[in-house]
Amino acid sequence: METIVNDYLTRELVQDVALLPLGDATSLLETGILHSLSMLRLAVFLRERFGVTVEDADLIPENFDSVDAICAYLRARVGREASHAGVRD
Amino acid sequence: MRASVTETVPAVGQRSRRPWSIPVPGVLRAAEAIAFWLVTAPFLALLPAGIGYRAACWRGDWTFRSDPGKRDEITNNLRLVLGEELGGQEAERMTREVFRQRNCWIIDVMRMRGNGRGLGKLVEIRGREHLDAALAGGKGAILCSSHQGSFHSSFSLIHASGYPVTSIGRWWWEFPPGGTSAVVRRMWELVYGRRVDRHRHRPNMAPWPGRWQVAVRAANVLRANEVVTICCDPPPLAEELPRAVEVPFLGGSGRFVPGVVALAQATGAPVLMISIRRLPDYRHQVVEISPPVPMDGETTVAFERCAAAVETVIRAHPAEWDIWYNLEDLIRMGLIPNASQQAATAGARTDQETELQQSSR
Numbered sequence: 001m002e003t004i005v006n007d008y009l010t011r012e013l014v015q016d017v018a019l020l021p022l023g024d025a026t027s028l029l030e031t032g033i034l035h036s037l038s039m040l041r042l043a044v045f046l047r048e049r050f051g052v053t054v055e056d057a058d059l060i061p062e063n064f065d066s067v068d069a070i071c072a073y074l075r076a077r078v079g080r081e082a083s084h085a086g087v088r089d
Numbered sequence: 090m091r092a093s094v095t096e097t098v099p100a101v102g103q104r105s106r107r108p109w110s111i112p113v114p115g116v117l118r119a120a121e122a123i124a125f126w127l128v129t130a131p132f133l134a135l136l137p138a139g140i141g142y143r144a145a146c147w148r149g150d151w152t153f154r155s156d157p158g159k160r161d162e163i164t165n166n167l168r169l170v171l172g173e174e175l176g177g178q179e180a181e182r183m184t185r186e187v188f189r190q191r192n193c194w195i196i197d198v199m200r201m202r203g204n205g206r207g208l209g210k211l212v213e214i215r216g217r218e219h220l221d222a223a224l225a226g227g228k229g230a231i232l233c234s235s236h237q238g239s240f241h242s243s244f245s246l247i248h249a250s251g252y253p254v255t256s257i258g259r260w261w262w263e264f265p266p267g268g269t270s271a272v273v274r275r276m277w278e279l280v281y282g283r284r285v286d287r288h289r290h291r292p293n294m295a296p297w298p299g300r301w302q303v304a305v306r307a308a309n310v311l312r313a314n315e316v317v318t319i320c321c322d323p324p325p326l327a328e329e330l331p332r333a334v335e336v337p338f339l340g341g342s343g344r345f346v347p348g349v350v351a352l353a354q355a356t357g358a359p360v361l362m363i364s365i366r367r368l369p370d371y372r373h374q375v376v377e378i379s380p381p382v383p384m385d386g387e388t389t390v391a392f393e394r395c396a397a398a399v400e401t402v403i404r405a406h407p408a409e410w411d412i413w414y415n416l417e418d419l420i421r422m423g424l425i426p427n428a429s430q431q432a433a434t435a436g437a438r439t440d441q442e443t444e445l446q447q448s449s450r
Contacts (some may be wrong), residue, residue, distance in 0.1 A: 035298070036348070037332060040355050041351070043308065043355075054305055056309055058233065059305060064301075083338065
C-alpha cells in the first residue's frame with residue numbers, strides 16, 4: 001500500500017524534484033506537496049484505487065501528513081468498513 | 090490594444106481637468122465610511138428602494154469626487170486593461186459608475202435582512218431550469234461567477250429561493266492573511282459577513298494557503314447534491330502562482346487558479362456560469378444562470394471557457410467588475426505589468442520614439 005501511495009504522490013503531485021525520492025515519513029503539508037487542489041486529486045485517487053471516500057471529519061493532518069499516515073488511515077477505514085459490513089451480514 | 094502607461098499618467102505640472110474634484114482628507118473619508126456602513130446604509134435599506142439606491146448613487150458620486158487618488162487609480166486601471174477601446178472621458182464616466190455600483194452593492198447586502206425579500210423582490214433570477222436539470226443529475230452543481238456585480242448577495246438570494254448553497258471564497262477584510270486587526274474583522278463580520286452568511290447552507294469555505302481541506306470539503310458538498318458557488322477570477326496569491334494557468338483575457342493574458350475546473354473534473358459536477366447585472370434604474374438586477382459549460386479536456390483549455398464567459402459579461406457591463414478597484418489585484422492577475430515592468434516598457438517606448446524621430450529627421 002505504501003508503495004502505491006508513494007508512487008502516486010511522486011508521479012502526480014510532487015512538483016519540486018528536490019523533494020524526490022519521497023520518504024514515507026516526509027511531511028506532505030510542511031513541504032507544500034499537499035494543498036487544497038492536490039488533496040482533492042489525492043482524494044479522488046484514494047476513492048478510485050481503494051474505494052475509500054474521504055469524509056469531512058477525516059480531514060485532519062494526522063491522516064494525511066505523510067505516506068505512512070495516509071496508509072494508516074486507509075487501513076483503519078478499510079477495517080472499519082469491513083467490520084460494519086460484518087455486522088450487517 | 091492596450092493603452093501605454095505614458096498616455097494615462099498626466100505630465101508633471103499638468104493640472105487635473107476635472108472641475109468637480111473636492112478632495113477630502115483620508116481620516117474624514119474613513120469616518121464617513123464607517124458611519125455609512127453602520128448607520129446610513131442600514132437606514133437607507135429600510136426606505137423605499139428608489140430612494141435607497143438613489144442615495145447610494147449620490148454617495149458614489151461624492152466618493153468619486155472626494156477621493157481623487159482612488160478615482161485616478163481606477164481610471165488608469167480601466168485604460169491600461171481596456172486600452173484604446175476606452176477614451177479618457179469614457180473611462181472617467183465608467184469610473185464614476187464603478188463608485189455608484191459599489192455603493193449599490195452595500196444597499197443590496199443591507200436589504201438581505203430577515204428572509205431576504207427586501208432584495209429578492211428587486212432581483213430576477215433567470216435560468217433556474219438549468220440549475221434544476223444539473224441537480225437532477227445527482228452530482229451537485231457548481232455556480233461559477235466572476236467578481237461581477239452584487240455576487241455575494243446573489244448567491245444568498247439563490248439559497249433563499251430554495252437551493253442549498255455553500256460558497257467558496259475569501260473575505261476581503263481578512264487580507265492580508267493575519268494582517269487585519271480583530272476590531273476591523275469583527276466590524277466587517279457584523280455589517281457584512283453575518284448578513285450574507287445567514288442565507289447560506291453551510292459556513293463559507295475560505296481557500297487560504299494552508300487550508301488544504303477546502304477542495305475536498307467542497308467535493309463532499311457536491312456529493313450531497315448541493316450547490317457550490319465559486320468566483321473563478323480572484324487575483325492569485327503568491328503561494329498560488331505555481332498552480333495558476335494563463336489564459337487569454339480582456340485582450341491580454343490573465344493568471345488564474347483553475348480551482349473550478351479541478352473541482353468539476355474530480356466530482357463530475359456540472360459548471361453553470363452565473364452573470365449578474367444591474368438595470369439602469371439601479372434598483373433592479375438580473376441574475377442569469379447559464380447552461381452547463383463543458384469541462385472536458387486539459388485544465389487550461391477547460392478554464393479558457395470559463396474565462397471567455399466571464400470576459401463576455403465584463404465587456405457588456407465593465408463598471409460592475411470589482412477588480413478594477415485595485416491596481417495590485419490587476420498586477421497579480423497579470424493584466425497590468427508591475428511598476429518595474431511598466432518602467433521598462435515606458436523606457437523601451439521612449440527609445441523607440443527617439444529612434445523614430447531621429448530616422449524621420
